[in-house]
Amino acid sequence: MTDHAISLTDVELRRQHFQLGPIHLKVPRGYVTAIVGPNGSGKSSTFRLILDLLKPDNGDIMLLGESIASEEDWQTKGKVGYLPEMFSQHDDKVKASFKTDFVKKWYPNWDVNRYQELLRLFEVDDGIKLGRMSKGMRRKYELALVLSHHPELLLLDEPSSGLDPLAWRTMIDVLHRYMEPGDRTILMASHIIEEVKRLADYIVFMIHGRVLGVYEKDELFGSWHAFYMQGDRKIAETMPGQCGIEQAGGGMLRVITRQAPEAEAWCEKEAITISHRQALQLDDILAVLVEQERTRLRS
Structure with a gap:
């Protein structure tokens, strides 16, 4: 069977x-x-x-x-x-x-x-x-x-x-x-x-x-997270599993990753302080994937 x-x-x-x-x-x-x-x-x-x-x-x-x-x-x-x-x-x-x-x-x-x-x-x-x-x-x-x-x-x-x-x-x-x-x-x-x-x-x-x-x-749900952190956008783009970056106010970046454990270890290695982290809901994950697919179709 x-x-x-x-x-x-x-x-x-x-x-x-x-x-x-x-x-x-x-x-x-x-x-x-x-x-x-x-x-x-x-x-x-x-x-x-x-x-x-x-x-x-x-x-x-x-x-x-x-x-x-x-x-x-x-x-x-x-x-x-x-x-x-x-x-x-x-x-x-x-x-x-x-x-x-x-x-x-x-x-x-x-x-x-x-x-x-x-x-x-x-x-x-x-x-x-x-x-x-x-x-x-x-x-x-x-x-x-x-x-x-x-x-x-x-x-x-x-x-x-x-x-x-x-x-x-x-x-x-x-x-x-x-x-x-x-x-x-x-x-x-x-x-x-x-x-x-x-x-x-x-x-x-x-x-x-x-x-x-x-x-x-x-x-x-354990892998898809948003990290809030201070730092350079160029460096944030190299975060493992990075799926999106946006300004969150006060010089803070909101970085979405699909590899949260690896991203957290990477932040520690790069001496980047995570001020807050948030697990993404299913509709948030879907929205990211839809946008990625639209980008793929446009390219």
């Missing part, structure tokens, strides 16, 4: 106004991996490629150890739960219970008790037509639906979109419990910083169709 729930190798999707890839991405089995990036970065397209809903122009995709191009891939897909960001309007005229009766036929592991438990937990009435549900209610119903066949892999595209704070907390608890057996995997895309911090073990940055890196969450 592979240690990767999902593997994308040299995957490309070319469109007239957008190119995705080439993507090299390995999603570790048994963990929660979050894809973070601005709108239009290719996150939703990546999910659709993984599910074989889009065909890549190049590259190979492995899902739970099997090629999605395999003739037997329907068995693999039966182990996957997918929550898209946007739901089809074709379902709007039917009751949720009608959709459930249709969907459950495709999953041998369908668990009606789990389904009813989740409906009660999320306070959802599946006797309502899907088109009459609020966005948050529809999201909760669809989440209950994808969890009720005990999938080995969950693909969640903006899972909390439309949820109120109480429903959001419930969703976080449900997903934590889903991961408790230790052999399940979540790949999610989210704009909610707190959601990523609470759920993710690994973070993937995706910008302009490119994967810029995969980071272990705690290591990421």
Whole structure:
């Protein structure tokens, strides 16, 4: 059994106004991996490629150890739960219970008790037509639906979109419990910083169709810091991992580094006093990476 729930190798999707890839991405089995990036970065397209809903122009995709191009891939897909960001309007005229009766036929592991438990937990009435549900209610119903066949892999595209704070907390608890057996995997895309911090073990940055890196969450937040210090800008530019320098007032420089431990040792060696240091938040890190990518594209 592979240690990767999902593997994308040299995957490309070319469109007239957008190119995705080439993507090299390995999603570790048994963990929660979050894809973070601005709108239009290719996150939703990546999910659709993984599910074989889009065909890549190049590259190979492995899902739970099997090629999605395999003739037997329907068995693999039966182990996957997918929550898209946007739901089809074709379902709007039917009751949720009608959709459930249709969907459950495709999953041998369908668990009606789990389904009813989740409906009660999320306070959802599946006797309502899907088109009459609020966005948050529809999201909760669809989440209950994808969890009720005990999938080995969950693909969640903006899972909390439309949820109120109480429903959001419930969703976080449900997903934590889903991961408790230790052999399940979540790949999610989210704009909610707190959601990523609470759920993710690994973070993937995706910008302009490119994967810029995969980071272990705690290591990421321990590495990206802003140092406030007195000194010459030219010298500060040689700091290990330096990603940006700006004036902070009073002759102070604010230097961003992605290698905080090495940068701190470098400051000590250079006899530079750090007056203050600050760990960067996820949105701050993303902003730096976006600016670096824009600079790369302009050059």
